Amino acid sequence: MTRRRVFTLFVVMAVVAVAAFLWPRGPKEPAYQGRGLGSWIRDSLDSPDPGREEKAYEAIEALGTNALPYLIHEFSRRESGFSRRFNRFARTLNLPGTVRAETEYERVSWAAMGLYGLRSNALPALPALAAQLDDPIRGGHAAAIIGQCGDRGLQYLRRALHSTNEQTVLFLLDGIVTASDEDDLCALILALGLVKHTNHHVRLKAVLALELDSHSDAVLPLFVEALKDSDPDVRRAAVDALGNLEGKARPALPELIRLATNSTPQCPVAVSNAILRIDRAALVP
Numbered sequence: 001m002t003r004r005r006v007f008t009l010f011v012v013m014a015v016v017a018v019a020a021f022l023w024p025r026g027p028k029e030p031a032y033q034g035r036g037l038g039s040w041i042r043d044s045l046d047s048p049d050p051g052r053e054e055k056a057y058e059a060i061e062a063l064g065t066n067a068l069p070y071l072i073h074e075f076s077r078r079e080s081g082f083s084r085r086f087n088r089f090a091r092t093l094n095l096p097g098t099v100r101a102e103t104e105y106e107r108v109s110w111a112a113m114g115l116y117g118l119r120s121n122a123l124p125a126l127p128a129l130a131a132q133l134d135d136p137i138r139g140g141h142a143a144a145i146i147g148q149c150g151d152r153g154l155q156y157l158r159r160a161l162h163s164t165n166e167q168t169v170l171f172l173l174d175g176i177v178t179a180s181d182e183d184d185l186c187a188l189i190l191a192l193g194l195v196k197h198t199n200h201h202v203r204l205k206a207v208l209a210l211e212l213d214s215h216s217d218a219v220l221p222l223f224v225e226a227l228k229d230s231d232p233d234v235r236r237a238a239v240d241a242l243g244n245l246e247g248k249a250r251p252a253l254p255e256l257i258r259l260a261t262n263s264t265p266q267c268p269v270a271v272s273n274a275i276l277r278i279d280r281a282a283l284v285p
Contacts, residue, residue, distance in 0.1 A: 026077065027069035032059035037067055038074070041110040060117035065124065067114060072125050075111035075141075076132065079104035105137060112141035116148065123149055130156040134168035143175025147188060154191055161192060161202075169202050177209045186210060186218050195222050200231040207237040211244065220245070224252045227259060235259075236267045243274030253282050 029036045037059055044056035060067060115122050115129070122129075122145055129146050132138040143160075146153040160172050176188055189195065194206035207226050210219045223245075226238035242249040242256065253275065260271045275282050 026073040029070050030063045030067050032062050035059075037063060037070065037114065038110060041114050045110055045113065056113070057117050060114055064118070065121050067118065068122070068125055071111050071114045071118075072128050074107055075115060075138065076128060077107075079107075108137050108141065112138075112145065115145045116141075119148060120150065123152060126152060126156055130160065133160045133172060134163065134165050136167070136171075139168060139171030140175040143172040145175075147176045154188075157192060161194075161197065166199055166201065169197070169199060170205065173202055173205050173209070177205075186222075190218060190222070195226060200229075200234060203229060203231065204234050204237055207234055207241060211241045220249065220251060223249075224255050227252070227255050232267070236270060239267060239270050239274050243270075243277045246277050247279070249274075249278045253278060257282065 029038055031037065032040060040056045040059040044053040115125065126146060126149060129142040132142040133146075135142070143157065146156050157172060157176075161169055163169055173194065176192075177185065189206050189210060195203055195210075197203050197206070203226070207223070210222060219241075223238045223241050226234055227242075229235050229238070239256070239259070242252050256271055256275050256278070260268060260275065
């Protein structure tokens with residue numbers, strides 16, 4: 001037997017041993033049409049074919065709450081040091097992607113898709129999801145899943161907004177913005193009081209996010225309120241947002257003109273440009 005064959009055999013045996021060691025231990029994976037749920041979801045993420053995504057959501061919906069124990073376990077469990085070392089070893093040998101352990105990021109991503117697809121069926125998982133809100137990998141996903149769980153989800157998000165960990169709050173906002181439909185985004189930001197949050201980074205992100213929902217009648221008073229913010233970046237974002245609304249922002253002209261004529265005007269060029277876009281005649285003496 002050649003040295004190369006011996007080495008190949010050794011690698012194959014090592015991979016088998018590692019696979020046995022890394023095989024996930026926890027709740028049994030539920031199956032749909034004879035195929036594991038994780039396989040359905042991973043397949044949809046690896047393909048641009050929308051039909052595969054529809055099939056994955058079909059599997060998630062069919063399994064309902066029966067999928068919760070498995071998905072929460074996969075979403076929450078941490079990657080072992082052995083897995084990380086093995087993946088580094090596999091990369092060193094230039095082994096194909098199929099000969100390595102699944103990364104934590106990959107697993108969290110597909111488990112999050114499964115939990116999000118459960119929608120109201122994810123309600124029993126709210127406490128477990130809330131515990132992940134300050135995690136750098138899971139936080140944004142957890143906020144997105146919680147954000148589509150109605151009033152009960154909002155209770156958890158409101159509590160998280162009072163966290164002293166700024167990153168937790170920003171994860172939460174990112175998750176809400178990423179996952180929300182335009183029709184829901186303004187309502188969520190209003191319900192959570194994000195434009196008046198004590199953290200100026202959160203207020204700024206909230207104003208920028210509201211531009212995505214600028215067709216809503218509710219955004220105008222929020223932008224006007226943000227013109228009075230103590231942070232100049234928040235005020236500037238509100239000015240730009242109102243300018244983008246053009247004629248729809250006429251009710252905001254008195255506050256914009258006040259800013260433009262203030263003895264110490266803030267971002268005067270941006271304010272003037274916004275007024276011009278809303279109503280050119282408003283700047284005529």
